[in-house]
Amino acid sequence: MNVKCKDFNLLFKHRFTISKGSKTHQPTLIIELDYFGVKGYGEAPAISYYNIPIEKMKEDLEQKKVFLEKFAFSDPERYWHYLHHLFPNNSFLVCALDMAGWDLHGKIKRKQLHELWKLDTGKTPVTDFTIGIDTIENMVAKMNERPWPIYKIKVGVEGDMEMVAALRKHTDAIFRVDANAGWTLEEALQKIPKLKELGVELVEQPLAKDNWEGMKTLFQQSVLPLMADESCVAESDVEKCHQHFHGINIKLTKCSGITPARRMIAKARQLDMKIMVGCMNESSVGTAAIAQLAPMVDFIDMDGPLLLSEDTASGVGFDFGKIIYTHGPGLGITINPF
C-alpha cells in the first residue's frame, strides 16, 4: 500500500462566521491510498477549535507512514482498528485514512458504499444549507442567492433572535438553528419557545459542551428537539447524550471516520435518539462519504461544496436540498490522482 497526502486551502464563497469565529478559507487534507493500482481517497478538514491543524496531520502521517504502508489491507473495519491504535490522538487523520480505506474497499467490490450496505437512497432526507452569521442584509442576500427548503442558521451571538425573526420575513423555508455552545441555560429556556414560533424545527448545541447539568434541565423543558454536536464527539459520547439531548449530530472528522460513525448510528437508534449527519465544510471527497451514510439518518447538514468556491474532486450533486448520487464505486467521486 502506498500512502500520499495533499493539502488544500479552499476559498469560501462568503466569509464563514459562527459564534466561535470567522474564516475566509478552509484548510483540508486529502489522502490517497494506492493498493496495487486501485486508489482510495479520504478527507479531513482542519477545524481550529478541535486543535488539529493540517501540519499535525501531515507530521503524524509522515512519522508512521512505514507502518501504514506495511499493513495488509483486507477490510475497512480492521483497517480502522489499526489506525485507531496507530494515531490515538489524531481522530482527524484517522478519519481521512478510514474514508480512503472505505473508498478503496468499494472500488475493489465495484460498488458504491450505500449499495454495499444495501441502503435505499430514495429515503435520504434533504440537506439543509447553512447561513453563517452576518449583517441581516447579507444573510437575506445569501438566502436569496440559494433558494432552499431548509436553512441552518448560526446563532449564539447577541441579537440572534432578531436575526432569525428578520430572516423569517423573507422565506417560508424550514429553519434549524445552531448555537455552537453559545447560550446559557437561562437564555436557551427563554429563546427556544420563541424560535418554535418562528418555524424552527431543531436546535443544535445550545449550551457549552460539558454543561450536562444544564442540558438535563433544558432537555426536560425544551419544546424543540435538541441535537448534540460539540457534546457528541466520540463513540462513547452517544450514551452520555441520552436523556440530555433528543439526538446527535455525527460528523466523520470528529468521530474518526465512517467505521465509528456507523456504530454511532446503530447505538443512537438503539437508544431511540434522532440522528443528524453533519459536515465540517468538507469538499466533495468528504461530502461524498457523508452522502453514503445519509439514507440512515433523520437530518442532513451536508453543504460544504455549496459553501466553498473551490473543490478537490467532483462527486455528489445537489438539487434544491435533494442529494444526487453518482454511479461510480466507493465514494463515487472523480478526482485527479496525486
Ligand code: MG
Ligand atoms: Mg454544529
